[in-house]
Amino acid sequence: MDMEIERAIMQDGTPPPPEALTTDMADNQFDKMLSEAITDIDGLMLVTVTDADRLVLFREALSMFHEPLFEETLVDKCYDAFDNIRKMQIGSNNVMTLIYGAMQIVQFRVGPFYGTVVCDAVSNMGLVHNLVNRIRSCLQILSEMSNNAQSE
Template structure:
């Protein structure tokens, strides 16, 4: 199954122009599964960077507007879109000119895979 999942992720990675990496992590930012191109900045794949979503989402929920579903960070050359799929986080790293709406909509492509991984992460 792992090879099938990796092939599926690689196909999705290539289907979006400018998408450099897809990472699934636990809520602490520890990678569970990832695919990345050579253009992906190494620092954004580290767990201390990926784990900042949990902290930011926690702070954002204190604004009284409900649970935070996603965070989009725009940088000079890159963007990072993180989507809360508790207990997992789905992260997309892309170039700054990639269509952000397409990235946000991609979480629908991961429903089945995330459901299987959620069972494993919840049990562990």
């Protein structure tokens, strides 16, 4: 499925440069990417992106996945883990893959943004990590744009 999505993206042409995208246009494309991933990647249950203040910026989930306390705990643990990594100065890895019961969890950080992806134990983690890489690329552009806006 992921190859079909990537082929469709390639056939549509190259995306416009970041400065040509309006905020609404970028949000819609990002939401569409997350929505398609939830339906196309078997076992993918939740994708969430938060900012430094833990405000949810993007969230896409299966309708059956409604675990607010679990989601909140995952977000808190993500912030704590990356904060501890920073304090211990043990590296610059910005992606963690965890196994919790029958779930696989990928958490990542890009600048001031944090993300959590939850899928079941039999999900194709190659596809999940491809999705995470695409999300991280988008967030990197957003992070650079916000840094440029703050410096001006």
